[in-house]
Amino acid sequence: MENAALILAEIVSAVLCFILLKYMITPYRVTREARYIGLPLGFAFLGASYLFMGFAYYFEKYLFVEEIKWLQLFTQAYALAFLATTYFFSKSSKTKSIMWNITYAGLVLVAIISYLIVFEPPMLGLPSYKTVDEYFRIFNILCLSYIFIHTLRSHLSKPDSKTLWIPLSYLLLAFGQYSSLIWSLETVFVANVGAHILRIAGLLLFVFVVYQTFFGSKQAFPKEGIWDEEASAQR
Amino acid sequence: MRRLPRRDKLKIYGDLLSILYGEAKAEKVVLTRVQLKTNVPFDRLKVYLTELKELGLVVDEPSLKLTEKGKQYIKEYQTVLDFMKRMGLTYK
Numbered sequence: 001m002e003n004a005a006l007i008l009a010e011i012v013s014a015v016l017c018f019i020l021l022k023y024m025i026t027p028y029r030v031t032r033e034a035r036y037i038g039l040p041l042g043f044a045f046l047g048a049s050y051l052f053m054g055f056a057y058y059f060e061k062y063l064f065v066e067e068i069k070w071l072q073l074f075t076q077a078y079a080l081a082f083l084a085t086t087y088f089f090s091k092s093s094k095t096k097s098i099m100w101n102i103t104y105a106g107l108v109l110v111a112i113i114s115y116l117i118v119f120e121p122p123m124l125g126l127p128s129y130k131t132v133d134e135y136f137r138i139f140n141i142l143c144l145s146y147i148f149i150h151t152l153r154s155h156l157s158k159p160d161s162k163t164l165w166i167p168l169s170y171l172l173l174a175f176g177q178y179s180s181l182i183w184s185l186e187t188v189f190v191a192n193v194g195a196h197i198l199r200i201a202g203l204l205l206f207v208f209v210v211y212q213t214f215f216g217s218k219q220a221f222p223k224e225g226i227w228d229e230e231a232s233a234q235r
Numbered sequence: 236m237r238r239l240p241r242r243d244k245l246k247i248y249g250d251l252l253s254i255l256y257g258e259a260k261a262e263k264v265v266l267t268r269v270q271l272k273t274n275v276p277f278d279r280l281k282v283y284l285t286e287l288k289e290l291g292l293v294v295d296e297p298s299l300k301l302t303e304k305g306k307q308y309i310k311e312y313q314t315v316l317d318f319m320k321r322m323g324l325t326y327k
Binding site: 026031039086087091150151154155163165166209210212213214 | 323
């Protein structure tokens, strides 16, 4: 029963991520700038990591579960690394495009190598899953905190109620990771439940923002031929 | 004097189309005014307008104005910019 609830939570999270993926790709599709590719990649990896965890809960008595759990660990960390990289480079100018390409290529390369390591554990003698899981949770919290600060600063520079939801979403995801860490360290069941609730709440907020933007109130044309505030500031 | 960030073609097209939309109420679109608002040299403005005409986003009969395709373009582009703003991403 407990496992069924956890599997359901993982599947719901994965479905939400894959729904978001369709919209997260639009900045890259429209601008064709590599620095925005981390956004869809991040959500794709995040969705995959939740699917892996769902599989791990479902096949918990099988031998290959350990490998799936390791995959989940790496995949989630890469997802958040991709998202943090996107936010980091979103501020940089186009002249640094070579840096984006090198960073993304590096991340993909490290991802491939680490996946190979997962399937060759006897050779390298990995530490226990639990220990690595705790370090990865800390890494995830750091990535999410960076994104939260970035988006919050962006909101505070031009306060608008529309831009407040995304920092809140990332904050909920960060608290979700923190709850998972507490669960791993202290085995407090409430922390595990809280982690899933916080994560789903965070993802639902993303869906809300996507809905508001793409299906909410229809955009009015700029009244005086002014594209946006940034463009008007230039003139 | 503050140096303005470079705009790519996508953003220039977006600015130009939205300005032309704003100018649609005027009987005749004055190119000098459009040039001042878009902040591009006159010779380049003419090149951009030719490109926009070739893409079917604007027409020049009897005066410069947006086609339905042009209106659709700025609508969609503005939605994406709005999304990026909400996501806390900078586009410059």
